[in-house]
Amino acid sequence: MHLFLLALHVGGIIAAAWAGRRSMRLALAAAGIAPAAAAAWAATLMVRGTDSSDSTVVTWVDRFDITFRFTSGPVALMMTLLVSGIGALVFVYAAGYFAPTAKGATNFPATLLAFSASMLGLVWADSVWTLFIFWEFTSVTSFLLVGYKNTDAAVLASARRALMITGAGGLVLLAGLLLLASEAGTTTISQMEPVAGSTAALAAILVMVGAATKSAQVPFHVWLPGAMAAPTPVSAYLHSATMVKAGVLLIALVGRLFTGSESNGLPWGWLGIAFGTASVFWGAIGALRHTDAKLILAWGTVSQLGLMITLLSVGSGKAVFAATSIVFAHAIFKAALFMIVGEIDIRTGTRQIAELGGLARSMPVAFGVAVVSGLSMAGVPPLLGFAAKEAAIEAVLKLSGAEQIVVGATVIGGSVLTVAYTTRFLVAVFGAGPATKVAPRRLLMTVPAVTLAALSLVGFVLAPSINKILTPAASVFNPDSSVYELIRWPGLKTAFVISIAIMVVGGVLGWILTGRKASAPAPIGANLADRTLDGILIGSREVTAVVQHGSLPVYLATMISVAVGATVPFVFDGGTSHLVLWNSPLQGLVVAGILGSALAGAFVNSRLGAALALGAVGTGMSALFFIQGAPDLALTQLLVETIIVVGFVIGLGHLGREFPPVQTAWKTVRIVISLLAGTGVALALAAAGRQPVGSPPLQTIAEQSVETGGGNNIVNVILTDLRALDTLGEVVVLATVAFGVAALARARHSEEVAS
């Protein structure tokens, strides 16, 4: 079924791309079918209540355990419901968001659906390979979506920032997943056993950092506010319900592996709590400082994601259940709030809270949705967010020691600030103020928002049904979670008292802060990130300019110097017992002649003289071959050398008699490098010859040569019989060269004729 649904998405992408050339709405309609089908599939499986742990396995490379694995366990179903359910609503919303009169080609619906498909693959993944591949797909498709208005430099910079941070995080994650897979001995996540030890600790750090980049945790959060440059349907989908949840999901899935072991030395929990705590507070403070309604929500998302990661890092059954509930509740209320902000943006033309006012009267439906969803975010009964936050507070009450203090401060302090920024958001946008002029309502934008707001309410009323989704999912993350449920009316217990205190304190704080005139803070973090990225690019250009200078001689000299460096170990590899001065005095004499001719060829200024010196070296080589006992080589060398000298003289053509002058400085460098190269090669060979391994089967070769090869000249038999195919290749090379030379000569000839 997984593959069918993915195929349906691919079909949808093609249809949407085709329809996008005609009309945005047609394309959105075409694209919306696949998510709706996927959501319906997940809902059906849930209602039927089957043990839907069936999985799809596509093996690619069996030996390396490279396999695509998709599961439909409780987590996959819950996430499918969120990803595809909210996805389908977002497609409806987008049809209202983009003006129906908009003309021109668009690939927006196809790209959004491609993201949706990537996200589905990610939440279904049960193998580290599958997870990573779809993780990267979401990074790329979200980059395209954020940069949708690709004419604006600020938008492009934001998209690039998001891609670089999440992309770099993806690489860190890959390293972590590979380490984890090698420690656990399998790439299938659901089959992994808890790991321990220093490699596992490194894997824990890498996976946590990778997840933190995706889920916009401080200090990697700087990409998320920038990504608000995307059209609001994208923000409502990617930056509330889906993509930013990928990191949370990953932490939830692998958390049991790092916290389940007896040795509690793994840094997993405290690293996650550090990320989460910093994000809860810094995100909430950001939400209180900003004046753009969309940015308030974006910073609030950073804060909420931090809360989920804190609770997951605690890892107790209750905390994991609370985190799962918040993931679910947050997706619903945050998507609705983003939709409302988009509607306000479209209908009033601004998102600045200072310019907005009195919208409660002029946009009553939007106001209703915002109040319901906002109160769910603040954790006010009778809404889903309240039940989730109660679970979080109860989880804190069950902790002890330093953990209780830190996590308690985070949960309670974060909740107070959440109530405060929610209050500020609702009062500043909808409350008193100069009544803003409002355009007519668009039904397609209203319906999805109302649906989601209703879900926040219905979800609370029908908490027992929601529990059937949440408890099994949380039990996958931590089996201890199976006893917990969302509770509608907890009674006047400690947790509820704390909740009431949070609401009161947060509400008052928000009320005070709303009255304060604030101007939006400068995006220091984002600028810093941009400057870092620019610095990397400029630095790499500078390196390229130095290294890629374009001079062939210098390239060669560089490569040879590096190769010479490889011979250094041989210098210390002493032992000269295997060396003799020469095989015969004649050999020494010929070598002297060769070296003299070579030096003459190198330093003589006359071109013809150099060519003749080359000929002399070749002849000397021939003599050396003869002394070595290789008459075939000697003959071949003589023949070849004759032809080359002739070729050289022809090749010189009309060039001047003398070589052009050479720079002295560069000449010195060349001499040094060449002396080093010559010494290095000679030393390396001498060292290599000190310990010959085995002895060649000369007797066998000689016998075989006569018996099966039918020839006494063993070298000839090797070439024409034992290595006949190689020799055929050699012939082909020669023939190719001959054709090449002939073609070049003909080209010359025809040019001469033409001129």
Add this chain to the structure above:
Amino acid sequence: MSIALLAAIGGLTAVGVYLITARSLSRIILGFSLLGHATVLALLTAGGPAGDAPIADRTTAADASNPVPQALALTAIVISFGLTLFLLALARRQQDHTGDDLVEDDLEDRRVAQDIDEPVMESP
């Protein structure tokens, strides 16, 4: 292992490297040819000491030189011969077009170095 042969290999390598780092294409081809010689000698030297020609009915296996590196060296000689000729033909073509045989710097690489000050991306 013969020090004389090692000296020949080292010396040919040194002169070859000196020549291929030159600007003049004819010198580069010369250097290429010398490096080829050095390689062939290295192959032979690695195969063992000098001996009789490896012809089955004229000598014994104990006295003969090693035939296997000879066969490999023969291939090497022929291939480097082919390459040298092709290089010569190319050099001749270049001469027709530019009038000399100098290796110029790569203009594309130069351009990369010059564009270094262009903005990476329009800052907002």
